[in-house]
Amino acid sequence: MPERVFVVGDAAEDVVAQRVLSRLGAVEVVNLDSDDDPLRAPSGAGAGEESSHISLGKRWLMLKRYRGKWLKGCPGTLGHVCCNLWVVNPGEGCPLDCTYCALQHYFRRNPTLKLFTNTGEMLKEIEQRTSAEPRRRFRICTGELTDSLVFDHLTDLSLELVPLFARLPNAVLEFKTKDCEVDNLLTLRHEHGGKTVVSWSVNAPEVVEQDEALTASLEQRMNAAALVAEAGYRVGLHFDPLVFYPGWKEGYCATIRYIFSRIDAENIAWISIAPLRYHPEQQEIMLRRFPESRLPLVENFLAKDNKLRIFQPLRFEMLRFIWKELHAVRAGMPVYMCMESPAAWRSIVGGPPLAGTELAEIFSRSACCRV
């Protein structure tokens, strides 16, 4: 729950802002005329100042209107295979606090959490854009710049998004979360039409405990996943980031066994796997904010996309191991590597993702495959 809420200009008139404020109850509210982030770092601010602002930003919330284009292709990453994901961002920043989170670097100069109050315009744009290109298939995720469900109890956004996607013939919605807040989704069990996938980022319990502060435990996530699966939703899993630590093989093996003791492999829409990678400047933020984390200490190299990645032989070994373990659960499991190099695809699978396989739903750009 935020300690202070900033409401910017005309956002105060929006239903979303009024709903959020009424649900927050007794909280300090500050009205602002300007869109500027109250924690905006001055140019030349060092990593020390940025890091303390990042921590404070997770306790402050801005309610404002978004002025740009809502629906965008995921930028992917240079020289890596792209999975054609589309993204919309109903907010920016996340109150949860994973040591490796890329958002702490991405929003380091504007770290206050943001919720956009004109999401009605976002819904309109999704509808217009997808109907203007009926042959294109849109897989649209709300969890790129925030956690998809962590604010849902304040905004009720899922109550509008899920029925919208049920009506769109060429689009699938993906929520991506580390939370376990699914009450709204359960009320929509007869309205989702199989067009919403609820995805959890998952990790070995020791990683969740040490590097994913404030998130739901793996058990809580899987309890929620079992509930939405029972309500007819397909479930996505993102093993992202895969982390190297002593005993990682046993840890991930036990995690996969546990997950599939809680959810049926038949309910899986897709699974991504992606080893840890981050911008070099982020390393300093991680070291300052989480001095006890061992993640920045793993042997890394600077990849083509200017991100530090786990040393290649180890990275490929991790990918190959998880790929095999997941396919041991079910042969046709729709597993893909997120933002991996063509070399990784060649080494682990023998080549790039092919049309006509279980990965068609993820990699196809046309509307002819399953939606």
Ligand code: SF4
């Ligand atoms: S849950 Fe996701 S968005 Fe939130 S802090 Fe963790 S990595 Fe970042």
